[in-house]
Amino acid sequence: MGSVMGLLMDAHADAHALASEPYYHPTADECMLFEAAYAQRLPVLLKGPTGCGKTRFIEHMAWRLKRPLITVACNDDTSAADLTGRWLLDANGTRWQDGPLTLAARSGAICYLDELVEARADTTVVMHPLTDTRRMLPLDKRNELVQTHADFLLVASYNPSGHKELKPSTRQRFCTLAFTYPAAEIEVAIVSHEAGLDMETAARLVALGVRTRRLQGHGLDEGASTRMLVHAGRLIREGVPPIAACRIAVAAPLSDDAEVLAALLATVDASF
């Protein structure tokens, strides 16, 4: 039974292998640092504002390290059982279904808990023994203690601009790679590549992004992310005029405050 389950789980994990290299433009030495952390199997926390490339980075690193990547988008309903697994009832009776964290731990995948801070507090109970030298995952409901696969790594992301904070007892278990928006030159290259735009238009979009970020702490929690600029670029690529593209992909999503939105729209108008 165990071996059959094992085969099934391996097949599941393989389904999470990345078929081709995800595009990622390094901004500093983050790739080298991550590889070093992986070599030592140290859990990694990716910290940074939304849309700055954290998820793309982990996809790229999973591909480089040739490990399957199992991603969980955490939300306020995400519980420990959602991560570890649960008993299910089917025509043949009850059977255990591994959750994504257990699947990754058994099969040696990288488990990426996106926006970990959003998950319920009980998730920390299962995470703590995984993130210290024990590298174990207790499955209380199954009365099993899973010894993790040698290649397994736990990675989480966290946006410090949000309204929730990670507890120190959780944070201190991770090495932390701090991400921010890339330097302008790099961001232009990213937007140009991702949106399929010429460098000049990409530079205009990035300049707009930089301008919106000046309002961070002055009406905005965060300015335009690289992802938003790529979205605007894709609309332009589709033939949408730049001002219209930036209005719907950058200005409108950033704020509902009438004054800040008016300033953002006027900045978009000035930019093209």
Add this chain to the structure above:
Amino acid sequence: MNPALSPYLRSLWNITPALLDITEPQSTRPFLSPLGMHLPLHAPAHVPQGHWFQAAAAHAAAHLVFSQHRFDPAGLRPVTQALVGALEDARVEWLACRELPGLRRLWLPFHAVRLTDTPSFEDLLRRLARCLLDPSHHDPHPWVMKGRQLFFVDDAGEMLALRQPEALRHAASPLGNDIARCACSSTRGLTR
């Protein structure tokens, strides 16, 4: 005061001047002082009302960003002073538009000109300002064309010739002399 102006200027140029009301109801001319940016309570009656405050604030902000030297009018005739001021306005607007080309669209409605057979000095100044903001605009008047040639290095208006304050004075001088020579009140020699 439009409350969106402050985040607008911060976002455009990363500047946060104090925005102050001009309390004299008759005054409609914005100005800068060590205290901040002074804007009138009402837009002038004869200009498009829609984006006047935004345009005025963006223009004043362009001076804050690009006018590195305070203009010293000492020893200059009033006509030359007016010309230096107009050329400096055009210079900061051109530099601002290089980074934010949409500002040209914002400012152009306030550069409407009327072509008359006997233009006054003020008319010519407006026509020159219009040409300098929008290099694709053609004005056949020889004095306006001369001003344009002094302002730009190239015919397309893509390279600025007047980069330093001294250059502004040097360009204003011959233009002012032309005005004086042609007896501006009749503008006979300037007629086109």
